[in-house]
Amino acid sequence: MTANRFNSNTVGIEDPNNQIAICALYNDTLHRACAPFLPRKSIKYTTDTIATVELTEATSSLLEAGKPSLHLLSNPSRRSALVKFQIMRRSKVSLSVFDITGRIIANLFDSKGKSLEPGIYTIRWDGKDISDKEVASGVYFFRFLTEDCELSSKAIFFK
Secondary structure, eight states: OOSSSOTTOOEEEEOTTSSOEEEEEETTEEOTTSOOOOTTOOOOOOOOOBOOOOOEEOOGGGOOSSSOEEEEESSSEESOEEEEEEESSSBOEEEEEEETTSOEEEEEEEOTTOOBOSEEEEEEEOSBOTTSOBOOSEEEEEEEEESSOEEEEEEEEEO
16 A cells, blocks of 8 residues: 555554454544654564563573563553563663653663572563553553663553
8 A cells, every 4th residue: 555645544453353453544543653654664563572560580491592582472462561571690670661752651670779580580561650540552662671781672552
């Protein structure tokens, strides 16, 4: 589809059961979290994963070889989201959520100066901001920091 004269079309993706959908354009209205349509550009839908605040540690035998990682589970996510991260060596860790303007929304985890042991950890985000208010549906970014690296991932969150 070309990007000209698209004001009466619907652009999105839907599951086979017609239960879950992401709509970028409907009836001449572009979703506020969607970038403008431009010629020779495309919309990319992915299954990259998303984040609550309970921390659990898995066994070190599950570690992927070689590097820290950040995985968002269930992306897009409804009401709550799971984030799984892995560290390869003892490190201080923080995990935060930002909106599309770069404003910090939530601090999901901060080791507060203490180092975590190597392993795989899972954190659940309840979809609330720093003020304990529910966030709006939209695109959010997760930033994972360790002493060795910085990783980020994009997620779609809806109610």
